[in-house]
Amino acid sequence: MTDLKIGRDTGQSGGTALTADLTGTFQRKDGSFQNPFNPIPAQALPTPAQGVSAFSGAGGTSTAAAAASVSSLPLAVSATGLMVAQGGVVPGSILTAASNLNTFTSEAQLAGLSIPANDPVPGATYYMKLGGVFGCTGTPTFAFGLRYGGAAGTSIAAIAAITQGGTLTAAPWEAECVLTFWSAILATGFIRLGLGTSAATGALSPFAGSAAAAGVAVVTTSAKVMSFTVTCGTSNAANTISALTGYGMRLA
Numbered sequence: 001m002t003d004l005k006i007g008r009d010t011g012q013s014g015g016t017a018l019t020a021d022l023t024g025t026f027q028r029k030d031g032s033f034q035n036p037f038n039p040i041p042a043q044a045l046p047t048p049a050q051g052v053s054a055f056s057g058a059g060g061t062s063t064a065a066a067a068a069s070v071s072s073l074p075l076a077v078s079a080t081g082l083m084v085a086q087g088g089v090v091p092g093s094i095l096t097a098a099s100n101l102n103t104f105t106s107e108a109q110l111a112g113l114s115i116p117a118n119d120p121v122p123g124a125t126y127y128m129k130l131g132g133v134f135g136c137t138g139t140p141t142f143a144f145g146l147r148y149g150g151a152a153g154t155s156i157a158a159i160a161a162i163t164q165g166g167t168l169t170a171a172p173w174e175a176e177c178v179l180t181f182w183s184a185i186l187a188t189g190f191i192r193l194g195l196g197t198s199a200a201t202g203a204l205s206p207f208a209g210s211a212a213a214a215g216v217a218v219v220t221t222s223a224k225v226m227s228f229t230v231t232c233g234t235s236n237a238a239n240t241i242s243a244l245t246g247y248g249m250r251l252a
Contacts, residue, residue: 095128096225098243105235107143109151112225113248120181120220128248130228131174134196134241136164141233142241144209146177146189148216149224156189156216159209161233171196172204173241179226186215191228 096112113128134142141161147153156179173196179189188211194204218224226248232239 095246095248098132098246100240100242101230101232102240103235103237104232104239107145107151107229107231109147109225109227109229110241111243111246112150112227115148115220115224115226115250117221117223118184119250120184120187120218122181122183123252124181124250125252126179126226126248127251128175128177128226128228128246130177130243130246131172132242132244133170133199134173135169135171135238136240137167137236137238138164138234139166140164140236140239142195143231143233144175144191144193144207145227145229145231146179146191146209147227147229148179148187148218150227151229153224153227154187154216154218156187157191157209157211159191159193159207161231162195162207165197167238168196169199171199172202174204175228177226177228181218181220182215184220185217187211187218188213188215 096109096114098111099109101108101110110132111128111130113126115126136142141163143161144159145155146157147155157177172194174194176192177189179187181187190211191209193207193209195207197203197205228243230241232241
């Protein structure tokens with residue numbers, strides 16, 4: 001194909017007409033020529049100019065694989081000091097080892113969420129979602145609690161003793177626990193519990209327990225565990241309860 005003169009129409013005056021080979025190039029508005037079949041060069045995304053190279057909190061500690069002053073993943077810091085990776089990922093926490101309890105009458109922890117020292121600030125909220133199975137014989141009672149600091153820690157919320165109606169084996173239960181700090185030394189909380197009435201149908205009876213006060217005095221300057229606890233009224237090998245699933249995180 002012959003070259004085509006590009007630049008001015010017949011009768012126009014001006015400089016020398018530009019020439020382009022239409023088999024491989026076209027003229028851009030800035031006067032340069034570019035092959036339309038060449039791939040667009042790869043675009044390297046700029047590294048964020050601001051960020052953090054590490055974060056720590058209820059989810060543990062993570063160090064970004066980047067320069068000390070810049071994170072490899074953009075992070076936003078909430079008003080309560082929670083580092084949130086942009087895109088909606090919230091650093092969570094691994095629950096402490098769950099328990100399989102039987103032949104007990106003392107209050108014991110079923111599962112817990114580790115909270116680092118000085119991590120709670122005004123507005124900080126922690127959440128646990130748990131589930132498992134339990135069994136009983138006769139009419140024992142089970143009481144449940146939310147404590148800050150283990151099975152012997154500060155009581156935040158409780159569900160009073162629930163009398164069982166007969167023999168059960170591997171009946172389901174589920175629970176949600178919320179712990180909120182209105183200040184660094186005042187906490188409040190809530191428990192929502194579904195306790196199984198039949199292993200065959202999976203039916204649940206709902207129960208709830210809330211903190212009796214707007215703020216329960218706590219100490220946050222040392223590491224603590226947000227604990228979901230249970231107390232059985234009768235010691236028997238058939239009176240058993242296990243936490244099989246669960247997760248926890250700092251929500252705010």
